[in-house]
Amino acid sequence: MLSGMAKLNEQAVSVGDLLPLALTSYGHFTSMRVGADRRIRGLSLHMERLVRDSRIVFGAAVDTGRVRDLVGKALDGRDGPCVVRVTHFDxxxxxxxxxxxxxxxxxxxxxxxxELTPPPLTALSVRYERDLPEVKHCGLFGALHARRTARLKGFDDALFFGPDSHVTEGVTWNVGFIDEDGTILWPEGPVLPGVTAALLQERTEFKVAPVTLDEAKTMPVAFATNTSIGVRALSAIDDRPMTVEHPVLSALREAYLSIPGEEL
Structure with a gap:
């Protein structure tokens, strides 16, 4: 048996349970940061993601009430903030x-x-586009290979750009920018729609537009968002240093931290 921290329908996960997923990577998931109060920012959006992706991947429905119940049981007896990953696979x-x-x-x-707001990260630009980017699926080989490439070259992570040289996203995060006018800019392109980015877009003014890699490097500020890190500054893209302190960036962090968590 595997660790008791992993449960499949409330039962401890066996190697046999996981072998098909390991061999095929055919499934989808969502990851949620749970506060010490057991509340989750964007919980409804995470449930919507599971429902939407299951229709695409399996043509099947998801009982979100059942998901909430299983997550709640998995959290019993645990203290402090944690990250819960819900994987849906056959x-x-x-x-x-x-x-x-x-x-x-x-x-x-x-x-x-x-940490909810970890230190700034450095990113190496890597040409890569996800398969079926609108789905948070388990096929992570290409993304993790890009991360490995970046880390072997001394960077913290990889920033993807497509064949048209337009920036899209990071390995496990959405990327945004703040331009010279202080406008929040999200790059247009085939990206995984992140819950944290969606929560911020509900609460801030922004624009969406194509951003080339060269343009990204001239932006005053770049930042990464996901459920585990909140809003994290990029200190460099390739050899181009980025500003890690900016009033709009601070406002974004405050906006995210002010979002109340939802009860399971």
Whole structure:
């Protein structure tokens, strides 16, 4: 058996349960930061993501009430902030007949959370575009290979750009910019729609426009967003240093931290 922190429909996960997922990567997931009060920012958006992605991946519905119940049980007895990953996959998936994977199950994994606003990160630009980027799926090879490439070259992570040289997103985060006028700019392109980015867009004025890699490097500020880190500044893209302190960036952080968590 694997660690008791991983549960498949309330039962401890076995190697046999995970083997089909390991061999095929056919599934989807969402990760949520849970506060010490067991509340989750953007919980409704996370549930919407699971429902939307399950229709695309499995053509099946998701019982979000059941998801909330399983997450709540997985959190019992745990103190402090943590990150919960809910993975939706079919343990009976067959590589030769993926169309027969119509009975997806719910796996919940809990891990400790890091700092909500970690130190600035450096990013190496890497040409890469996700398969089916609108779905938060389990096919992470390309993204993790980009991260490995970046880290081997001394950077913290990778920033993706497409064949048109337009910036899209990071490995596990959305990227945004603040231009010379103090306007928040989200790059237009095929990206995974992040919950943290969506929450910020609900509460701030912004624009969406194509951003080339060269343009990204001339922006005064670049920042990363996801559920684990909130709003994190980029201190460099490739060899181009970025400003890590800015009034608009501070306002973004404050806006995010002021969002009340939702009860499970």
């Amino acid at each position: 343990p009976a998936v067959n590589m030769g007949h993926p169309e027969e994977a119509t009975g997806p199950q719910i796996m919940v994994i809990v891990r400790p959370a890091g």
